[in-house]
Amino acid sequence: MQYLIRIGMARLNAKQQLQGLVGSVYIRNMNGMKVLQTRPVKPKQTKGTRASAADFKYAVAQSQTIRKAFQSLLALGTHPYTSQRLTGELHKGFHIPQGYTNHLTLFTADLAHLIGFEFHKTCPLELLLPVIFPFEVSDDGSLCLAPTLVPAVHSKLLPDSKASCALVFVVASWHPDRGPQADTVVFSFEMKQHIPTPIALQTDVYPAGTRLIVAAQLLVWNSRTALGDKNFCNNKQFNPVQVVFTGVV
Incomplete structure (x- = not known):
């Protein structure tokens, strides 16, 4: 008993x-x-804590929006914690400075620190192509990449020493009056194997207030099928994608 x-x-x-x-x-x-x-207690949240929580929730939503815009690049493979890392970087940009009353948004926040963000942390694009891409928004509202010589990628850094590669840029744009849906434009440059490749580009004119984010990908293939389609080497272990520009028109 x-x-x-x-x-x-x-x-x-x-x-x-x-x-x-x-x-x-x-x-x-x-x-x-x-x-x-x-015993569990319900902590009292300060005004700053509540604001930070709201900013984080907004950062999560915008992280999903950005990854959706670059889905064509990321579908081949990313780092397992890409979404968390991107959300963290965005939260820094959306954090309200002291004395600032309005919440920062995708169109008002300074997201310059996103430049250089690697979607695949274990195979960074910076290691393969240590070059700065001089993007800028022109006075008429178009995005331009000044003529740039991109060095050849060392074959030892590629999944296949006999592979060919292309440098792909995806320009994603968000208009403040169109919601979270992004428009994208793709530019591709097939790279030379042993000498630098000259590249340059210019987009159409964007409306004022448009947020622009550009991601670059090194796309690699090692052969072609009987129909001429490329057999790509990019996969979950190798898919270098990096944010190379962001700004507001």
């Missing part, structure tokens, strides 16, 4: 063990052991 002695809201069983609530602590069983923990 088991005898229980109540002490407040706790119980003393036949083994002389306390179970339940004792003062501000709680005793419970977990995996055959007695665990002593404090």
